[in-house]
Amino acid sequence: MSANATQAVRAPTREQCSARDAADTLAPLREQFELPPGIIYLDGNSLGAMPRTASARVAQVVNQEWAQGLIRSWNDAGWIDLPARVGAKIGRLIGAADNEVVATDSTSVNLFKVLAAALRIQAKRRPERNLIVSERDNFPTDLYVAQGLADLLNGDAGSGYQMLLVDGAEELEAAIKRDPALVMLTQVNYRSGRIHDMAAVTARVRRAGALMVWDLAHSAGVLPVELNASGADFAVGCGYKYLNGGPGAPAYVWVAKRHQDSFWQPLSGWLGHAQPFNFESGYRPAPGISRYLCGTPPIVSLAALECGVDSVLAAETYGGTFALHAKSRALTDVFIELVESSHTASDLTLASPREATQRGSQVSFAAGGALGNGYALMQALIARGVIGDFRAPDVLRFGFAPLYTRFVDVYDACEILHEILATRSWDTAAFHQKGAVT
Amino acid sequence: MSANATQAVRAPTREQCSARDAADTLAPLREQFELPPGIIYLDGNSLGAMPRTASARVAQVVNQEWAQGLIRSWNDAGWIDLPARVGAKIGRLIGAADNEVVATDSTSVNLFKVLAAALRIQAKRRPERNLIVSERDNFPTDLYVAQGLADLLNGDAGSGYQMLLVDGAEELEAAIKRDPALVMLTQVNYRSGRIHDMAAVTARVRRAGALMVWDLAHSAGVLPVELNASGADFAVGCGYKYLNGGPGAPAYVWVAKRHQDSFWQPLSGWLGHAQPFNFESGYRPAPGISRYLCGTPPIVSLAALECGVDSVLAAETYGGTFALHAKSRALTDVFIELVESSHTASDLTLASPREATQRGSQVSFAAGGALGNGYALMQALIARGVIGDFRAPDVLRFGFAPLYTRFVDVYDACEILHEILATRSWDTAAFHQKGAVT
Numbered sequence: 001m002s003a004n005a006t007q008a009v010r011a012p013t014r015e016q017c018s019a020r021d022a023a024d025t026l027a028p029l030r031e032q033f034e035l036p037p038g039i040i041y042l043d044g045n046s047l048g049a050m051p052r053t054a055s056a057r058v059a060q061v062v063n064q065e066w067a068q069g070l071i072r073s074w075n076d077a078g079w080i081d082l083p084a085r086v087g088a089k090i091g092r093l094i095g096a097a098d099n100e101v102v103a104t105d106s107t108s109v110n111l112f113k114v115l116a117a118a119l120r121i122q123a124k125r126r127p128e129r130n131l132i133v134s135e136r137d138n139f140p141t142d143l144y145v146a147q148g149l150a151d152l153l154n155g156d157a158g159s160g161y162q163m164l165l166v167d168g169a170e171e172l173e174a175a176i177k178r179d180p181a182l183v184m185l186t187q188v189n190y191r192s193g194r195i196h197d198m199a200a201v202t203a204r205v206r207r208a209g210a211l212m213v214w215d216l217a218h219s220a221g222v223l224p225v226e227l228n229a230s231g232a233d234f235a236v237g238c239g240y241k242y243l244n245g246g247p248g249a250p251a252y253v254w255v256a257k258r259h260q261d262s263f264w265q266p267l268s269g270w271l272g273h274a275q276p277f278n279f280e281s282g283y284r285p286a287p288g289i290s291r292y293l294c295g296t297p298p299i300v301s302l303a304a305l306e307c308g309v310d311s312v313l314a315a316e317t318y319g320g321t322f323a324l325h326a327k328s329r330a331l332t333d334v335f336i337e338l339v340e341s342s343h344t345a346s347d348l349t350l351a352s353p354r355e356a357t358q359r360g361s362q363v364s365f366a367a368g369g370a371l372g373n374g375y376a377l378m379q380a381l382i383a384r385g386v387i388g389d390f391r392a393p394d395v396l397r398f399g400f401a402p403l404y405t406r407f408v409d410v411y412d413a414c415e416i417l418h419e420i421l422a423t424r425s426w427d428t429a430a431f432h433q434k435g436a437v438t
Numbered sequence: 439m440s441a442n443a444t445q446a447v448r449a450p451t452r453e454q455c456s457a458r459d460a461a462d463t464l465a466p467l468r469e470q471f472e473l474p475p476g477i478i479y480l481d482g483n484s485l486g487a488m489p490r491t492a493s494a495r496v497a498q499v500v501n502q503e504w505a506q507g508l509i510r511s512w513n514d515a516g517w518i519d520l521p522a523r524v525g526a527k528i529g530r531l532i533g534a535a536d537n538e539v540v541a542t543d544s545t546s547v548n549l550f551k552v553l554a555a556a557l558r559i560q561a562k563r564r565p566e567r568n569l570i571v572s573e574r575d576n577f578p579t580d581l582y583v584a585q586g587l588a589d590l591l592n593g594d595a596g597s598g599y600q601m602l603l604v605d606g607a608e609e610l611e612a613a614i615k616r617d618p619a620l621v622m623l624t625q626v627n628y629r630s631g632r633i634h635d636m637a638a639v640t641a642r643v644r645r646a647g648a649l650m651v652w653d654l655a656h657s658a659g660v661l662p663v664e665l666n667a668s669g670a671d672f673a674v675g676c677g678y679k680y681l682n683g684g685p686g687a688p689a690y691v692w693v694a695k696r697h698q699d700s701f702w703q704p705l706s707g708w709l710g711h712a713q714p715f716n717f718e719s720g721y722r723p724a725p726g727i728s729r730y731l732c733g734t735p736p737i738v739s740l741a742a743l744e745c746g747v748d749s750v751l752a753a754e755t756y757g758g759t760f761a762l763h764a765k766s767r768a769l770t771d772v773f774i775e776l777v778e779s780s781h782t783a784s785d786l787t788l789a790s791p792r793e794a795t796q797r798g799s800q801v802s803f804a805a806g807g808a809l810g811n812g813y814a815l816m817q818a819l820i821a822r823g824v825i826g827d828f829r830a831p832d833v834l835r836f837g838f839a840p841l842y843t844r845f846v847d848v849y850d851a852c853e854i855l856h857e858i859l860a861t862r863s864w865d866t867a868a869f870h871q872k873g874a875v876t
Contacts (some may be wrong), residue, residue: 050500148706246737248734340547
């Protein structure tokens with residue numbers, strides 16, 4: 001829906017955008033990244049840009065530590081400490097204390113660990129509880145993993161744990177009243193960018209005697225996240241989005257101190273053992289978060305992740321995640337104003353919260369009318385160098401990583417969008433839908 | 439135990455070792471690898487050497503595909519196909535058909551998937567079976583993962599699935615007679631290098647109505663492995679040993695065609711979904727082996743793994759895994775002869791099968807007498823540039839990756855060993871035991 005009658009006044013000019021970049025204290029942080037010329041990259045919420053340090057660091061891991069150091073590098077180059085070291089750095093971004101986070105495995109695998117741990121805790125405390133509450137529009141892998149675990153635990157009986165998927169805040173509140181075992185939510189919705197109030201939801205869930213599991217995939221690195229302050233029980237998150245860890249970077253897992261020693265999670269691989277190099281036949285979990293390690297982590301990818309996390313930590317001097325979120329809100333506000341300022345965008349409907357405080361660092365528009373489902377429009381944008389992505393069934397998704405996105409980028413992207421829309425220069429027939437990884 | 443009275447006659451000279459290198463048809467394959475000068479690397483069974491191609495390939499993934507291609511590389515650079523493409527290449531080394539293997543996650547995580555799948559199959563077919571049979575000296579992570587799964591399934595009741603750990607062939611046979619649900623073995627023992635007869639054991643296990651799960655960590659890439667011909671049910675393996683995939687390289691999983699569509703494994707992440715980019719809230723498993731994918735794999739590490747697998751496939755022209763194993767047998771025979779040819783090694787006892795056909799590509803010696811547990815001796819060897827490793831409680835372990843180990847390397851390593859032993863130039867006090875990753 002276009003609202004150009006009122007929006008046109010507010011939409012900034014390119015000069016005004018330039019001025020905002022000049023005044024942006026975070027602007028120098030863009031220099032940390034290698035960005036392709038001629039591209040406006042609005043998909044850092046899916047795959048973060050490459051920090052320049054990652055190139056040299058990965059070369060060092062491969063050409064020196066692996067090729068020359070060989071097996072000695074597990075100790076000499078500190079590979080064995082990487083999951084804890086990178087985890088501790090991520091902890092600074094999500095309100096965790098030292099020694100509460102490890103970086104390893106994928107988000108899906110880590111989620112399996114914490115869901116299993118949470119259900120085990122509840123099986124002891126509140127054995128009658130069998131509901132796993134989540135949102136129908138949570139990122140699907142979270143739902144699939146929870147389904148897989150419930151199915152495994154239920155066995156052939158097919159009864160026992162049940163998924164309860166809700167739509168919207170009212171249904172969530174009603175579900176919490178049904179005494180679930182746990183509630184599993186993603187703080188920022190992958191499609192709409194809507195933010196959950198972590199503290200309020202966690203408090204509500206814990207008052208109901210349920211455990212709270214957060215997925216931070218779309219929040220860590222762009223929002224202030226306060227896990228300990230919120231009282232949350234478990235969290236997982238992704239390394240390759242706003243943490244800029246590279247394609248398929250290892251994920252991370254956080255467990256509240258009060259739970260760490262109460263349970264050994266079922267993916268009990270050797271690196272989670274109290275003494276992995278004793279090669280004992282029986283498992284004894286390591287103290288603390290280390291027991292959430294499983295097998296040997298992919299060191300080359302993990303080293304790149306460390307560079308990515310460092311690129312976010314570099315913002316600490318400038319106000320950290322608070323400053324990053326402030327810039328996100330500003331960038332996304334400008335984008336919405338610019339898109340809606342032209343009648344050409346009348347077939348695009350804002351699919352993210354209009355109120356900036358309720359939005360993560362992305363803006364989605366649902367396509368309709370002459371745009372079809374919008375897939376061809378996104379392809380036309382990409383062909384013109386504006387990279388966002390498409391999420392079925394009809395969502396054009398644009399991410400605004402505040403570390404490297406400028407206000408003029410937002411302006412220029414909207415100019416190109418309006419040109420394409422004005423000239424109707426997309427070809428529905430020429431494009432078929434292909435996937436891209438969130 | 440030294441046997442120098444008889445062995446001295448057989449032990450080859452350096453010239454004879456040189457001559458064997460000159461006659462070795464596999465010798466040119468060494469040129470594929472970057473190896474540090476002044477080092478004799480006898481630990482390729484723990485972390486394989488770096489194929490030169492990996493350096494350029496990783497740089498390409500990072501500097502081009504990630505930095506320049508960004509999110510587009512999931513399609514344009516084929517990242518999305520990597521698990522299947524690398525899996526298919528690994529399949530050629532282990533007697534699997536096309537589309538039966540995916541490369542992803544760690545060995546431990548993949549083992550969890552297949553054990554859960556196997557137990558689910560048996561719960562339907564033979565619900566009374568509750569024994570999981572393995573060897574007490576299997577690599578510990580395999581035992582830990584099986585324990586973790588059994589514990590998860592048993593829940594607080596603490597009854598249900600039980601581990602039955604055996605020592606030796608007789609106990610294994612007795613255990614199979616007890617009608618287990620499954621038998622899980624590592625084809626080549628990580629400590630002794632002893633090989634299981636895959637075909638014979640699998641046939642015996644299947645006749646008993648149990649399912650057979652193989653771990654190929656120490657066999658794939660150095661031995662002929664014939665999964666389909668053996669009738670095995672499931673297998674997993676490691677990417678960073680003889681496959682030269684780099685530190686913590688992703689692992690792989692194979693499932694016999696007859697099982698692939700009968701079950702969706704519990705780590706049901708989005709990449710195992712039939713249509714991951716439809717973003718459906720309900721899980722529908724992909725057809726075939728793809729359902730054993732879970733979350734997004736670490737692409738940089740996976741790209742390095744492909745180079746490693748290619749370095750092994752390069753042997754196909756020269757006889758493939760049959761030729762590699764023949765060279766392994768020859769290298770390890772020479773090593774044993776040379777070690778035992780000197781009275782200086784009288785405190786070392788062969789801890790691997792003496793018969794070469796029963797050995798993988800490694801030789802272990804147990805340390806005793808004046809050597810203490812042998813840890814300090816291994817440190818002295820490493821300080822002199824001969825890199826093997828130590829496995830608690832008292833094992834000196836030497837790996838002989840046939841792709842890049844020469845007969846003169848074996849000779850020179852033994853010369854250094856004997857010098858250290860003759861001059862007793864190790865300092866027990868100077869070294870304390872530290873771990874290194876198998």
